[in-house]
Structure formats: C-alpha cells, structure tokens
Amino acid sequence: MEKRFIRMFSVIKKAGPYVVLLFILAWSILLGVSIGTVKVPVTDILRILFSHVTGTALSDSVDPMHETIVMAIRLPRVVLSGLVGASLAIAGAAFQGLLRNPLADPYTLGVSSGASVGAVVTVFFHLSLPVIGMYTLPVLSITASFITIFIVLFFARRVDRGMRVETIILTGVIFSSFLGALISLMIALTGDELRQIIGWLLGSVSMRGWEYVWIILPFFLFGALILLLHITELNAMSFGEEQAKHLGVNVGRKKMNVLIAGSILTGAAVAVSGTIGFVGLVIPHLIRILWGPDHRHLLPLSVLAGAGFLIIADLISRTIIAPSQLPIGVITALVGAPVFAVILMKQKLKTV
Template identity: 65%
Template sequence: MNKTGIAYAVSICVLIAAVIAGVTIGTVSIPVSTLWNRQADPALFNILWNIRMPRVVLAGLVGASLAIAGAAFQGLLKNPLADPYTLGVSSGASVGAVIILFFGISIPFLGIFTLPVFSMAGAFITMLAVIGFAKLVDRSMKMETIILTGIIFSSFLGSIISLMIALTGEELRQIIGWILGSVSMRGWDYVNMALPFIIIGTLLLWLNRRELNALIFGEERAKHLGVNVKNRKMMILAGGSILTGAAVAVSGTIGFIGLVVPHMIRLVSGADHRQLLPLSFLNGASLLVLCDLLSRTIIAPTELPIGVITAFLGAPVFAFIFFKQRRTGGA
C-alpha cells in the first residue's frame, strides 16, 4: 500500500473510532453493542440514537465542511493561512444566521432552510468583499493583505453581532450560543437542515479539484491549461461559502478547523487536491467529533463551547504557519 492509501486507511479508522467514542463516552457510559441491540436497554438505545448520534453526526459534518472549505480557500488564494475563520467568512455567515434569530424571520417557501440560506448568503458576500477589498489595497494579493482584510471584516461584522446582542431580549441566549460554537442539544432536524447544502458544496469543490491544482501555479498558467479561471473561481468560492454557511447555521462560529486540518494533510499527502480534499473531509470530521467529546467531558457535567477547544488547538498552529511563512519569505 502506498503513502496515500495508508493515509486513507488511517483516516477512516480514526473517524470510525472517533464516532464510536463520541456515542459511547459521556455522563452515562453506553456499551458499543447498544448501537445495534435495542433490546439490551431501550433507555440507553434512545440516548445513543436520539441524543448522542445526531450530535456526533452533526459535529462530523461541520468539521468536514470547514476543513474542505479551508483546503479550497488555501488552494485558491495560494495562502496556507486562509480558512473560513481567518478570512472573516465565518463571521459573515454568523451575521446572516443572527439576523434570522434576531428578527425571527421565516420565509415560507424556504421553511427550515431559511437559516442556512441566509447564513450562506452572508458567507458568500463576505468572501467577495474580502477579496475585492484586498485587491483594491494590493493588486498582488499578498498573504498579509488578505489576512488583515479578513481581520478587518471580522471585527466589523463582530460589532454588528454585538449591537444585536445589546438590543436583544429573549434571543440573547441563542445568539451567544451561536457565537461560541456548539453542537449541543441539536437533533436530527439540524442534520437534515445542513446535509443538502453540505453535499452541494462538497460536490462543487470536488468537481473543481483539478482546477485548484492548476490555479496553484497562477491564473495565467491555469488559462494556458484550458481552465476558465473566472467561472471556476466563482464555483470554488460558492462551494466554500455554501459549506461555511451550512456549518455556521447549525453550529455557530467554530474557528481554525479549516486551517489546521488541510495543513496537517499537506504534510502527509502533499498539495494535490485530488487527495487533499477527501482527506481533509475525513480528518476534519474526526477532529471536530473528538473536540466535541472533549468539550463535554473535560469539566463534566459542565460543557465547554466547542469553539474554545478548537481555538486552543488552532491558535498555536496559526502562529507556527505564520512564523514559518515569514521566515521562508525573508530567506
């Protein structure tokens, strides 16, 4: 088995182990056999399939979405520090979600999909705004310019959310939960709400995996290779924004998954997006399932917001990549 095959085998095994740990470990320990044996203990079977399993599945889908979106943004922008969180895309998605919660908007023909649609719209608009502003400031789109632009937009959008929190009443708890990031108390309805958009976003990025490889060498080279750069860039941005918006709509703002996972995968399998995207998807799912497990067990019975755990993991990795990039650039 070659290096890539080993990476897939290990990734799948880790994901299976993470899911089993996520559904069996907690305040109440549940035997693995409960997964298929309803007669053993109906109460435990109910806890596993109606409380823990949807939470674990949702955490896996959110982690996979953020990781694959981060891998695509990094490839498109040729910047290892790009991810939905550092680019401000998560903040844009959060504003879209919080507007729905704050005003209690429900569009009849969208139904339960009102929240993710507004969240995705916020993510996509923010992504376009960040790239557009960065180009105005610096035509060469240097790493520092993009990241600083993302920080500027994140700060501005954060102030909008803070304003809505200051003006809110009953919705305060729900909005704060969105900001901190959590998959707690989410049922199968949330999985059903996010899944269609996660499938669409993932397919969009997967269909552009070869184009992402071509864009690594620059837009001119990609054009010579027959890539319709403008259309493909919009498809990649749309795919990443759909994934980010869907993830934020059901879990709130969870940072650094899209930064950490693709970086680690590149160290193992290289920068080929034909391998990077699926491996990021699998390992992003595993990482967030394990982070969620840690968030609800580390100080049990109290739960930490999952965003706190990912920030503890992601901030040092962000600092390391930034330091490495600066040293390489200065060499």
Template identity: 40%
Template sequence: MKRRSSEGFTGWEYAILIALVLLTLLLCVCVGSVSIPFSTTVSVIFRAVGGLSQEPGTAAAIILSSRLPRVLSVLLVGGSLSLCGCAMQGLLQNPLADGSTLGVSSGASLGAVLAIAFNFYVPGVPFAGTMIMAMAFAFCSLLIILGLAYKLDFSLSTNTIILIGVIFSMFASSLMSIVITFSGEKLRSITFWTMGSLHGSTYTNVLVLLVALCIFGGALLLHYRELNAFAVGEDNARNIGVNVRKIKLLVLIAVSGLIGVCVSVGGTIAFVGLVTPHIMRILVGPNHRRLLPASLLGGGMLLMLCDLAARVLLNPMELPIGVVTSIIGAVAFVIIYARRQRGV
C-alpha cells in the same frame, strides 16, 4: 520502475481512512458523561439501522436521541469546514486562509442573527431563513474582503488578506452586537443561537448538513485539477487553459454556501478549516486529488475528537466546542506562520 498512474488514493487507502473515521465516530458515541460499553453501542446502532426493536434500558435512548445526531453533525461540520479551508488555501495560494481567518464565518453569523432578529422565515421549512441569510452574507463577505484586498494590494499577498479578514470580523461582530442590543424580545433566541454549538443537534440538522456537503463539497472535490493549478499560481492557471474567472466564482460560491450552512447549524467554529488541511498537506502532499478528500475525512475526525474533549475534560460541565478549536487553532496559526516566514 513502475509508476503510479493515478495521483489519487487507491481503494485500500480510502477504506483505511473511512474505517478510521467510523472508529472515531464509535469512540465518540461511547464516551461521555455516561460511558456506554463499545459492544452495547454497536448493537444499538445495528438494531436501529436494521429496524429491530431495542433492548430495554437507557443506553439506546442516550445514543440514538442525543449522542449519535450530535456526533454525526460534528463529523459533517468538521469535514465541511476543512474542505472549505483546503479549497480556499489552494485558490488563494495562501496557507492561512480559512473561513474564520478570512472573516467569512463572522459574516455568516451576522446574517444568521439578522434573520432571527427580523423574523426572516421561509414558510414551512425549519431554520431555512437563518440558513439562506447566513449563506448570502458569507458570500457577500468573501466578495467584500477579496475586493478590498485587490484594491489595496493588487498582488493579493497573504498578509493583506488576513489583515482585512480580521478587521472585517471585528466589523461584523460590532454590527452583530448592535443588532443584539436592539433585538428586544428576540434577545433570548439570538443568545440561544450564538451559544448554540452542536449540543442539541437533531437528525434534521444532520440531513441538511449532508445535503449541503454533497452539493457544495461535491463541486469542490470535482475541481481538484483547477485547484492544483491555482495553488501553483493564478497566472500559471490561466496559461494552461483554466477558465480562471469561472472557477474562482464557482469555488467562492461553494465555500460560502457550505460555511453558511455550517454556521447556521453550529455557530462559528474557528480554525478547523485552517489546521486540518495543513496537517493533511504534511501527510499526503499538496495535490488536491488527495488533499481534498483527506481534509474532508480528517477534518471530521479532528472535530469529533475536539467535541469529545469539550464534553469530558470538565465533566460534568461542558465546554463550547469553539473554545477547544480556538485554543488548538491559535497555537497552530502561530506555528504555520512561523514556518512560512522561514520559507519551510
């Protein structure tokens, strides 16, 4: 019997996955309050990429200045959040771990709101202040949550972590409400940010997300072996020679960095990071060599479709994307929890 020598995807499998992502992307650019024919969309994007002049009409304007940056941002945010969820679920051996269930996203939001309220700017770089605060607060939240969980329950059981995460989320939300109450003339910009979603995304947003994904996501993707070892068990990881403390710190920094950037651009988008790795684990198995890239691409696709649903379901009204993911995610959470209780 010939065996696959590698645990990763083959080139063909990658090609199919990427083709699926591109197709979803085109679909999401075409469909909306004004539907644009597929051929027009393709030609507009090709002309833009090739630097050619556009044909007259509104199609090019809609696609290039509004839909394309938005869909690209959604793709990157979905992929990033799913990658983070996947890494945390492996690191903590906990299939319910995710930025939203652990309270990291709420922590990041609190950081971002504080940055706006107290005018924390980095001169010359747009929204860098919000982003740095969001990242720092995401990291501190993770440390607080895991530290508390260690103190209360040394074995770090699944339920303890989730419970502490939920309580921390409430705590962070209350603090956020207090900040908003006393924010005075900043109220408008804070409200604007919390409602923000990915509606008005720009190419700058896309670029920032892409850079963050390359740095932090790249670090996660390269440590698939260590994540496999953690997913089997932390003691086991130590026994086979993994530098447990170093890898843990590295993954936590990468995850909070990536979640911080996503939150500062698009607000809290719950549950993508929980649901995607779970679906992908059923499709490609638990090995992180395949699971991490599959979650990255699959999460992008999933969030693009959620965003599409948010735009067209109540046309011409638009739902916040977080609402759609929360509805799907809450149901999925119950299903995953039930399956775990039954030991499936």
C-alpha cells in the same frame, strides 16, 4: 512479479491514508456515542445501529434507555459535529489552494463572521422565509457569507491591484472585526434571544437533534461535490493564475465556483453550529504536511480528518468539566491558535 509488487505497493501507499483516517473517524464516532454521563457499551451501540439499519427487532439484552440515548441524543450530535468539521475542513483546503497560502481559511477570510451575522440576524428578527421554512437559517447564513467574501475581494482589489494573498487575508481580518462589532450591537439590543445568540457565537452542537443534520446535509453534499469537481483546476491554480491560464483553466469562472462552494459549506456549518474557528486552517495544513498538496487526495482526506477532529473536540468539550460543557469553539481555538502562530512564523521566515 516485481512490477506486480511495485503496483501493489503503490495502491497500498495511496489507500493507506484513507484507511487510517476512516479507522480514526469510526473510532471517534464510537467514542462520541459511547462516552457521557451514562456510558453506553460499544457492543450495545453496534446492536442498536444494526437494528435500526436492518429494521430487525432489538435484542432484549440492550437497555431501552441506551437506545434512546444513542438514537435521540448522542448519534445526531456526533453526526452533526462530523458534518460541520468536514464542511469547514474541505472549505479551508479549497481556500488555501485557491489563494496559495496556508493561512487562508473561512475564519481568517471573514466568511465565518459573515455567516454568523446572517444567523444572528435570523434569530434576532425571528425570520422565516416562505417555502423554504426550516432552511431559512442556513440560506441567510450562506447569503451573508457570499456577500462577505465578495466585499472582502472587492476591497482587497481596491487596496492592491495585484490581489496579493496577504492583502486578502488582512482585509478578511478587518471585516471580521467589523462584523463582530455588528454582532455585539445586536447582542446589546436583544432580549430573550441573548442566550441563543451567545451559544451560536461560541460554537456548539449541543441539543441540536436530527433536524439540524437534515438542514446541513444537502448543503454539505452540494458544496463538497462542487469542490471535488474542481480538483484539477485547484491543482493548476496552486501554481499561480498565469500558469493555470496557460493550462487552459478559465481562472475567473473557476475561482468564483470555488468561492461559492466554500461559502455554501461555511454558511451551512455556521448556521447549525455557530462560529467554530481554526478547523479549516489546522486540518488541511496537517494533511498537506503528511500526504502532500495534491487536491485529489487533500480534499477527501480533509473531509475525513475534519469530521474526526471535530467529533473528538466536541467529546472533550462535553466531558472535560462534566457535568458542565465547554463551547466547542474553545477547544478548537486552543488547538488552532498555536498552530496558526507556527504557520505564521514559518511564512515569515520564508520571506526573510
């Protein structure tokens, strides 16, 4: 009896964080769909979703306008913000585990800036690649993020053969500034595309629609799957590369796989929503504090928490000064910048 109780308690303890975060995510989705200029009752939302999932006729008690608002405007926006938040959070968790530093994330490593350059170039030159069509934007963003992370690592190695994490992050910040200057140059030269480019840079999931959900979804699934398949290697590399080698990990290949997957996730997220900073920094750090550094739980919990966080951030951005809207990147920066400062101070105290 005692062993059975201990086993049951262990299962509850492991499942608890998932239940909590799934509840928060479901609650944030319902809030995000319900709240707006026109408030849609939660009961109507559930009836509409049930009708569309099962293919049954919608109840006469539901206002047809509510159905349009839910299915054509708010639900795709909420799903898109959730996918973007999940992508940035799991990519940040993987980068932090790989580089063994809580300050590492797509934003500080310059990956987001590289992806932004790819997106802005696509918009600026009206690029559309044959065959892939609507996927031109994420493909070019991902390609630019690949190039950026490899250049950052190349220069970091030239500066410091030991490839210390501080050197990599500093190099990433420098390249982010350089890429920001390139984007500013394109903005200065642009004409009709100015509003679209500015919107991308500030970060937004407004008026994107289901098309953008289908754009990011395959890249999210592919990138997240790669990272989840490297959980054991990330756990090993969190103790240092030498220790990982002794455990039989092919460090060079696995590190490259993680960097590629993180770049795919970041590039796709930036392509559909613009540069949204600090999600990949704050969420994994919070999950690590609450539930530990084991990547078996850190990565999936970061997905759930990142999705819920960005849905709530988007809800705040469109309601806090309604009818006007704030860029979602403003909300994440207001939350993330103080957290970044606290983490930086803790890291400094550890080295003193």
